[in-house]
Structure formats: structure tokens, C-alpha cells
Amino acid sequence: MTDATDTRTPDSRPTGGLSAQYQPGEVEQRRYERWVEAGYFTADSASEKPPFTIVIPPPNVTGSLHMGHAFEHTLMDALTRRRRMQGYEALWLPGMDHAGIATQNVVERQLAAQSLSRHDLGREKFVERVWQWKAESGGAILGQMRRLGDSVDWSRERFTMDEGLSRAVQTIFKRLYDDDLIYRAERIINWCPRCLTALSDIEVEHTDDDGELVSIRYGEGANSIVVATTRAETMLGDTAVAVHPEDERYRHLIGTEVELPLTGRRIPIVADEHVDPAFGTGAVKVTPAHDPNDFEIGQRHGLPSLTIMDERAVVTVPGPFEGLDRYEARPAIVAALREQGRIVAEKRPYQHSVGHCARCKTTVEPRLSLQWFVNTKPLAKAAGDAVRDGRVTVEPAEFTKRYFAWVDNMHDWCISRQLWWGHRIPVWYGPNDEVVCVGPDEEPPTGAGWRQDEDVLDTWFSSGLWPFSTLGWPEQSADLTKFYPTSVLVTGYDILFFWVARMMMFGLYAMDGVPPFHTIALHGMVRDQHGKKMSKSFGNVVDPLDWMDRFGADATRFTLARGANPGADVPVSEEWCQGSRNFCNKLWNATRFALMNGATVAGELPPSDELSTVDRWILSRLQHVTAEVDEQFETYEFAKICDTLYHFAWDDVCDWYVELSKPVLAGGGEAADRTRRVLGHVLDHLLRLLHPVIPFVTEELWTVLTGAETVVTAAWPATETARIDDAAEEEVAALQKVVTEVRRFRSDQGLRPGQRVTAALTGLGNVGIDVHEALIRSLARLDRPAADFAATATLAVTGGITVDLDTRGTIDVGAERARLEKDRAAAEKEAAQCRAKLGNEAFVGKAPEAVVAKIKDRLTAAESDLTRITAALDALPST
């Protein structure tokens, strides 16, 4: 902890050398590397402090920082920085994943530029080449994270392909295999004919696309049957036609055979409950090797599966269609069928759901192939139970149902990928069909005929281990002991299924039932200012680096955090970022003012009974704000944290406290000394409270203000309830009301801000603020009445306060009459509403006493205002 114990006299650093405007670029570059060098972000596993751990959702090694990262990192950094200040041993662990498909694509594209394919290099050389690429161009995002100010522990940076993490992958694979939770089977999987690999269900994105629905007649005469399909080309692989067993139209055909056109093959008509009689003709073609539903029908009826396309989705059936791509084959086959008079109906366009590769958007081809799977049933059950029994909470809670819906209906997970970049499956096949799964400390079998499985594992398989593999698992390392389980997982709701569920399953399995985190804090997606998704095709993508250049990292962070309502999407715009920059500048100038006026953090804060009402008021407000911010941090209400601090800083501190302090500071003496101490204290705490969200500007200002080393490790402010002072708050509120009312009059009358007006104030004692008359006069620029005082206007301020002003005859009677009439109307409306309520017996009888009393007070106040407003109106000279 750093305690502020600066002993220099205020005069030795009038403005701390602060310029009139905040220049973020200059400050930020200077600060970050110093933080890292000082080791503030390096966690100590031997520490006695309670741990606070966040693992970064590992960005893709090929990626660069986009607004979504900037957003997510801002939230994680804010949480981590606060905990660090609170005295936790805070670890925010950075790293990246190897992004199998994406990275392989990048390097293959480079090779293609030299007219080479990965096969020209061979597996070993290719993988070498990828490592080389990573060393040269990978991880651009890591440098960008520094610009954003991420307080991550760089000494613990991890990469999913590192030796330790690879060992974790092999270890868990072996354990799952031995527990029969990993198996190899021939199944229909999602295949990307461009990436040439299998994909898991969640790597497929479904969209409604325009296609065609073609009805084809199979067979002849009375025994013919019409099927409807969106994929006519797959008919070459049909091995049956299916109808619903109850469907009267086709009952007589069940068990018969029809001839499959263009092939001469005869296929059976089978009855299956899963056929929807209402869809199309009620009869469906069955292509077990190219459709997941058909595959299941095939399984139920013992149908053969005919694969008719190769891995690039090119037809392989000998004949006229051989060598045609699936999209060339479709019209060719429809044409051939039409020639035979077999096309009964055609519908174009026909909208239907089509799956696409999440990585390259190519339409996936369901494909029958031999792959490795995780049996997710028991793992997913445990992952669901951990949330069900409250060991893990999802924030916001609305997402809990979605989480259950997913984990409770999870399909087995296809984990093999036909790639070279990734963790190779640790299974060897022997010459006599032996299958051996090899653990990390075991020697793979050698000798003739033994070969390792060619495939690698899904990237999510390794990132699912992230919360413990990065801490040293499977070794029981000091880090694992100290920092597992992690405290909170911060991530977007879009990868609840991709990643969160995987970590839950693996964490519970590998760590003896201890879930990888206590809290899952979900955030939304960053959108443009109209709530539209950012996309290149819309041209509405905003680059966070650009914002950081122009407005500063703090402004970028504040804009993102300020929009962060739990689980909700975050719209951002340049204008809002400008506003955030303005806020940083406001803090800058408030501190500048404080330094110019000798604000200090030296010595004890005077006891409340020695402080002025205004000093007690701002300290009281500070306590409320501190308590609110604490509560908002605990519930991940980042938008509210920002809002609370923004308004406290701008409205309470700058607009009122600083202005109210000016006459006190100018007056000198002990009163000024006390206010200098309070001003120093308030800014000190305000900057600490803001530091987690806007680390750079707060560091710069706080160190100048306090003379201490850094705010990064300064103690987080505690709420001092003894400083809460309701009386002071009420007095200042009353004072503000009078000042505002006078300013309103001045504005309506077109009086210049600097123009002094003579006025008599009466009734201040009603609300106990007669002692503040001088302050009120100072802020409202009112002179004391002289002998020739003659009021030309009267203001009625709620609370029974009256301000008589002498404008030396220059009163704009029209404007004043309009103002008073508006006030009278408002007061009349208020009084009428209150009277109506109080005249309602049911209300008086049933509403709580406090509510009734409040309405009575409001009525009294409104009637008092009304009397004085009416009098003022009557006193206006007639025009």
C-alpha cells in the first residue's frame, strides 16, 4: 500500500507543471512501461494476501485488437485493478490460443502466393513455418493490449501450443480416453469442403438462405412416390424413401421398392416416425451419408450409407456427373430428371436454413467420416450441476436458462480436425489394428506398421483447459495452489457455449470437481451508435487504436465501460468517446485548480466538527459515492460505476464544491487551510475510485497531487460512515436551490454572468442556511442592498425563501411575467395533484403513513409557493 505522506509545501508545486489541456498520448506511453518495470502487475504465489485471479479469454494469435477486445479487457482490467488496490494478490493472466484453422489458413495463403501448398512442404516443415510466422507476425494484439493499459502479468503469458499447455492437453486426453469419455466413431459430422476439416456443431452458423425446393417422382405408375428436396444432387446417394407410418397416402407402399432415377438402383420405402407428413409431399428421400437426420433414419432401418462426394464436395459417382462440384451437379441432375419428366414441382427461391463454416463461411457438407468424439453426457451434467447448486453463478442471471438449455442437451463433441497446426491426437495405430493412447510421460510404440493419428484436436479442446493449464496443471504448482479456482470469468454471451461450457466440463473433471471460476460475468457485443452490429460490409467498424490515438486509451475505456450494462450490447460512437475525453480533461483541470490553490493530502483530515458545512457536505457525498461504487463493482454494473463517478466528479466536485471553495480559499486563514485539506482528500479518493477504469490520467494526476509513487497499488478507499452528514447535505441542497433560482432569473432577464445585482434575501433561516448568505451571494453574484434599494422583482424559492432583486429599473416585465406564470402553473398543478390524493379516502386510509405525510408536505410547500408567486405577479408593473 502506498500512503500519501507528502510533506512539501503547496507552494513548491503550484500546478505540478500541468498544461491547460490533458494530452493523453504523452502520458500513456510514459506510464505503461514504468508500471511493468516496477512489477506492479506481477503476482506472487507465495503471498499471504487473498488471491484474485482472472484468466484472459485467449485471443486468437492471428488477431489484432478490435473493439470487442478493448471492451472486454477494460472490464477485466477494472476488476483486477480494484482488487489489487483492495489488497488482493491480483493475477490477470494473459495469453493467446493457436487458432488451428485460422492460423493454418494464414500460412497457407502465404504459401499460395508462392504457388505452394502445405503438402509441398510436408507436415514437419509446414508446422515449422507456422511457428516462424508466429514469431514474426503473430500476437500483434499483445502490443495493443499494452496501449490499452491492461494490467496483466506478462511474466505468466501463455500460449496454447506451449510445452506446458500441450502437456496438459495430452494428459487430459489420456485420462478421458481411459475413462471411456473419448472415443472414435464413424458419424455424420459437419465438414468444411474449403478448410478440409471436420467442425463441431457450434462452429457451424445457420442462416436462412435462398435455395430451391424440387419435387421428384421416384418409381413408376401406382407405385411411384414424390419426394421434395433442397439438395437434388444428393439423390445419387439415396438408399431409401421414408414416410410416416400413419400416413394413409403411403401406407400401401411401405415395404415396397422403387427405382432410383439416373442410377437404376432399387431402394426401399420405409416407415419412420420422424418424418413430418405435413412437409412437402410427406415423403422424404434418405441419404444417410450426407444428412444427419437421414443418417439416423438409416441407422434405425439398417440402410447402407453411400458417400457420393469427396472431401471437396465433388461428385465421385461414376457416370455423367462425376467430377462436378455439388453446385454444378445440382442443376445438371435436375436437368436430367426434367428430361425424364420426373420433376413434379419446383420452387425458387425457397428459403431454408443452411449451415456455414464459422471461419470461412463456406456451406458445410454433412459428411460421414471416422472422427474422435468426447462423450459429453457426464461432463455436461456436472457442468450444469455446478450452476444448479450455486457453486458457480452466471451474471446476469437471465443467461442461466440458456446455459442449462445448452449443457443439458449437448451432443457429443467432435474434437478431431484434419489440420496440421494444433495438438496432434496422441493415439497410435498398430499393424494389427492395435490402438494405443499415449500419455505425456509414455513412449509411443515404435516399430514397423505403427503410426500416429494424423489429426489434431479442436482448438477449443486446449482452450477449455485454460483456467488451470496456464497455472501449471497437471503439476500441482504453486500457482495452481494459489490461484485456482479463478475468481471470475469475463466473456461475451456469444461464447457461453463455445468456451465457457468447455472450461466448466474440463475444470470440474480435471480439478476434482472444483469449478474453474465462481462467477461467469457475461457482457454483450460492441455495436455502433444505432445498435447495429459492427461489420466490414456495413462499413461501421471502429478501430480502438484509432480512438486511442485521437482521444486516449482512458477515453476509449471510459466510453466502453460507461455503456456496459450487464449482459447487454454496448453501442459506442465517436461523439461519446469525445465526451469521455472531455471528462478526462475535466479531471485534469480540477486537479490543476486544486494544485494552484494549494490542495494537499498532508496531515490528518480535520474532524467533522471543525469543518464547514460545505466541506462536510462533499465528504458526505464522497462516502455515498464510495459505497455505491463498491456495490456496483460487486454486481458488475460498470455503466453505473462510471455514471456515479462521472456525476460526482463533474456535478458535485467541479460545479459546486470547487465553486463554493473559491471564496473560502480566497479568504485565507485556517478555513482555507481546512478546505485545501478537504479538496486534496476528495480528489485523492476520487482519482483512486476512477483508477480501475481510467488508469492513465488518474495515475498522472494522483502522483502529482500526492507526491506518492503510484496509484496502482494505493489503497482502495473505504466508506467512512461517520462522515455521512444528512444535515450538511440538506443545507447544501437548499443553498443550491436558491442559487439556481437566481441564475434562472438572471438568464431569463438576459443579465450578463458578470453583472452584479443588488438583492435582499429573506427566509434563509427557515432552512438553516442564513449562515451561507455570503456563499450564495458569491455564486449568484448578488450585492448587499444599499440605502437606495428598491426591489423590481421577487423570486419565491421553495422553503419559504424570498429573493428581492433591484435591477435598477431594467426589468423585462414580459419575461418576468412569463416566468412567474409558468411557475404558478407548476405550483397549481402540484397543489391540485396533492389535494386530489389527500381527498381520496382510500389513499389516506391504505397508503403508508410516510407517503401520506410526504404528500401533505408537498401540498404545504406548493401552497406557500403559490401565495408568494401570486404576490410577485401582482407586484409587477402593468404594461
Added chain:
RNA sequence: GGGCGCGUAGCUCAGUGGGAGAGCACUCGCCUUACAAGCGAGGGGUCGUAGGUUCGAAACCUACCGCGCCCA
């Protein structure tokens, strides 16, 4: 088709039983010695529609309309 959520000021969003709020935008007046990236003042909303519960509904219930997302 199933599920979740949203509809509040021009825009983006808070507010979840007792006087309709914020930021930005807008209007008017100000270079007032911390800040024009600023200061002061102001205008602007039948809280999607229709019922219901209640002394009292933006909030709770029901239906409908519109929009978004996830899953099938």
C-alpha cells in the same frame, strides 16, 4: 416451431409499486483569472397498444403489435 430478451426524450440507454431520469444532440446567454475538450439557463416524453390487479402502475399479471438474439 421452442426459448430468452427488448420496446421510456431526436439518438443511445438507466429507472422496476408512491413526485418521469442521464449522456449526446437541440435552443438562449457567456472567452466569469481550473477547464470553450468550458460555464450558466432552458425546451423536449399519452413510458409500444388494449385490458386487468392496486388507494396508487413506466414498473406486477394477461393478450396483442413491433424488434433482436439463441436453439431446432
